[in-house]
Amino acid sequence: MNPALSDRAARALPxxxxxxxxxxxxxxxxxxxxxxxxxxxxxxxTDVPGKVxxxxxxxxxxxxxxxxxxxxxxxxxxxxxxxxxQNPSDEGAAYDALGEMAxxxxxxxxxxxxxxxxxCALSVPTVIIGDDYNVYPLSGGHQIQVNLTYEGSPVSVALxxxx
Amino acid sequence: xxxxxxxxxxxxAVMRKIVERCLRQAGIDLTEVLExxxxxxxxxxxxxxxxxxxxxxxxxxxxxxxxxxHGLRQIENARNTPVVMITTEGSESRVVEALSAGAxxxxxxxxxxxxxxxRVTPLLVGAR
Numbered sequence: 001m002n003p004a005l006s007d008r009a010a011r012a013l014p015x016x017x018x019x020x021x022x023x024x025x026x027x028x029x030x031x032x033x034x035x036x037x038x039x040x041x042x043x044x045x046t047d048v049p050g051k052v053x054x055x056x057x058x059x060x061x062x063x064x065x066x067x068x069x070x071x072x073x074x075x076x077x078x079x080x081x082x083x084x085x086q087n088p089s090d091e092g093a094a095y096d097a098l099g100e101m102a103x104x105x106x107x108x109x110x111x112x113x114x115x116x117x118x119x120c121a122l123s124v125p126t127v128i129i130g131d132d133y134n135v136y137p138l139s140g141g142h143q144i145q146v147n148l149t150y151e152g153s154p155v156s157v158a159l160x161x162x163x
Numbered sequence: 164x165x166x167x168x169x170x171x172x173x174x175x176a177v178m179r180k181i182v183e184r185c186l187r188q189a190g191i192d193l194t195e196v197l198e199x200x201x202x203x204x205x206x207x208x209x210x211x212x213x214x215x216x217x218x219x220x221x222x223x224x225x226x227x228x229x230x231x232x233h234g235l236r237q238i239e240n241a242r243n244t245p246v247v248m249i250t251t252e253g254s255e256s257r258v259v260e261a262l263s264a265g266a267x268x269x270x271x272x273x274x275x276x277x278x279x280x281x282r283v284t285p286l287l288v289g290a291r
Contacts, residue, residue: 032273049290082177084184097177103222104272107251118254122175124224 012062014114014142014161018101022146026068026157029101030150034081038155043145049075050154051131052095054102057123062116063162066106067135070155077151099125105157108112135160164287166192167215167254172205172231172287182249182279189280191287202231207236207289213240217286218270221250221257223255229257232264245286250272 023040030038050071058064070078070092079088079097088094103125110116145158169186171179177196185222186193197204199213203226217235221228228248235241248261248269258269268282 031272032275079177085179088177093177096175100175100272102179103251104176107272118256121254122222122251123224 021112029104038148038150053128054098055126056102056106059121063118065160068102074153095127099127134151168195168196170214171196171218172199174200186277186281188276202226205231206234209238209241212253218248
């Protein structure tokens with residue numbers, strides 16, 4: 001059994017440093033995998049940034065969903081850069097790339113939170129295409145969302161924490 | 164360094180291409196690159212013939228990288244093949260589990276081509 005899923009795992013509690021840690025995690029992943037910089041947008045936005053959303057579930061001491069959302073164009077650009085400048089073979093490859101970005105971002109994030117690394121497991125990525133849906137936070141849950149720009153286009157990264 | 168056959172196991176096709184590119188950038192001459200989307204496919208690929216190096220993700224559907232490691236030790240032409248795990252798992256316990264199960268190293272995603280080269284090339288000394 002994955003030790004992260006043990007009943008003995010203590011609950012991780014979010015604090016005010018987590019938004020900055022999410023931004024740092026995202027910056028590192030974009031820099032290492034795409035050789036690109038992202039910028040944090042200070043003004044909170046309620047705008048939906050795009051039609052592609054990649055999600056990773058976290059279970060154990062932190063029960064949450066990590067989401068990264070952007071436009072199809074941004075997902076295509078991310079895939080192209082991940083492939084070293086080669087265009088992705090199809091749309092699916094762009095979504096695959098965004099799923100991997102979510103995976104790395106979630107892994108990088110949990111590695112930066114004390115005690116979370118060994119007590120929290122990640123799911124495989126899920127990607128949703130389209131914008132005709134709503135996300136309803138679970139009762140007692142908590143959301144941390146950071147708004148970023150990648151090549152001038154909005155990208156949102158959110159952590160939906162179960163109560 | 165001799166040309167080698169490599170098996171890359173990852174549920175992301177994009178990640179498999181990235182790993183292949185990193186190996187080529189590291190100056191490794193790849194005669195053949197086998198790809199598998201999970202551990203089951205990886206074991207099936209090895210039934211057809213041995214490889215000189217395996218790079219495998221840990222977190223995959225159907226059969227994860229740790230089960231794959233245990234499975235390949237049952238395959239005659241694969242049990243001594245060096246395996247490097249490539250994972251987003253920051254979990255030390257998962258890494259220790261992989262090393263205990265026979266992995267020769269691990270690379271944490273996100274990674275650079277230099278990190279891949281650093282981990283992989285020492286394992287290829289004496290590759291057939």
